[in-house]
Amino acid sequence: MRTSLGDRWVALTERLDGAGHWLAPLGLRLVLAWEFWEAGIQKYRGENWFAGIQDKFPVPFNLAPVDLSWTLATWAELIGAVALLLGLGTRFFAFALLVLTAVATVSVHWPADYGSLSELWRGYAITDKGFGNFKLPLLFALMLLPLVFQGGGKLSLDAALAARTGTTPREPVQDVLAWGLASMVLGLPLALLVPTVGMALLVAGVALVAVDRLLLA
Numbered sequence: 001m002r003t004s005l006g007d008r009w010v011a012l013t014e015r016l017d018g019a020g021h022w023l024a025p026l027g028l029r030l031v032l033a034w035e036f037w038e039a040g041i042q043k044y045r046g047e048n049w050f051a052g053i054q055d056k057f058p059v060p061f062n063l064a065p066v067d068l069s070w071t072l073a074t075w076a077e078l079i080g081a082v083a084l085l086l087g088l089g090t091r092f093f094a095f096a097l098l099v100l101t102a103v104a105t106v107s108v109h110w111p112a113d114y115g116s117l118s119e120l121w122r123g124y125a126i127t128d129k130g131f132g133n134f135k136l137p138l139l140f141a142l143m144l145l146p147l148v149f150q151g152g153g154k155l156s157l158d159a160a161l162a163a164r165t166g167t168t169p170r171e172p173v174q175d176v177l178a179w180g181l182a183s184m185v186l187g188l189p190l191a192l193l194v195p196t197v198g199m200a201l202l203v204a205g206v207a208l209v210a211v212d213r214l215l216l217a
Helices: 004-047 066-086 089-109 115-121 135-150 159-164 177-192 195-216
Strands: none
Touching: 004 066, 004 089, 004 135, 066 089, 066 159, 089 177, 135 177, 177 195
């Protein structure tokens, strides 16, 4: 029996998916673990320079003492890097580092002022030429999101613990609650950068979760 081109494509993608569950999250975890470890170790060995930018921290992070903020940021990066490397608590630490990245972006890399999206996009750069330089933190955020939504993959301590305890997720669920959680995951860090968009997503997420609870009542 001859195999059609479509069948061959399906067979190919199924095998790439099978390998991808093992390899794709691992690649993200390794590169992010390295980057956040480097950032954390520089803070651990260096001097606290947060005093010069504390007024740029978003609420409520601007309310914390400078020394506390420095300590929390340092250990969040160091512990988060080790957790990503091992794939332990991947979703939690990826989300914590996502929020940390958003705080760093608005405090250091975000343009001081912009009047349009085209002006804002001029800050998508490595070097700040007066328009911000949020390219790297944006890339880190986009790399962290798959780990928040899909976890550390099969080559992780999370997967090993889930298999041992019988808590391995079965099939993905795309219901109202799923989209509500997704809206909140995206909304919280965005609320620090673009408050209107972020708050809209947070409100939508809370509403979807409430609707899901009402449907189950």
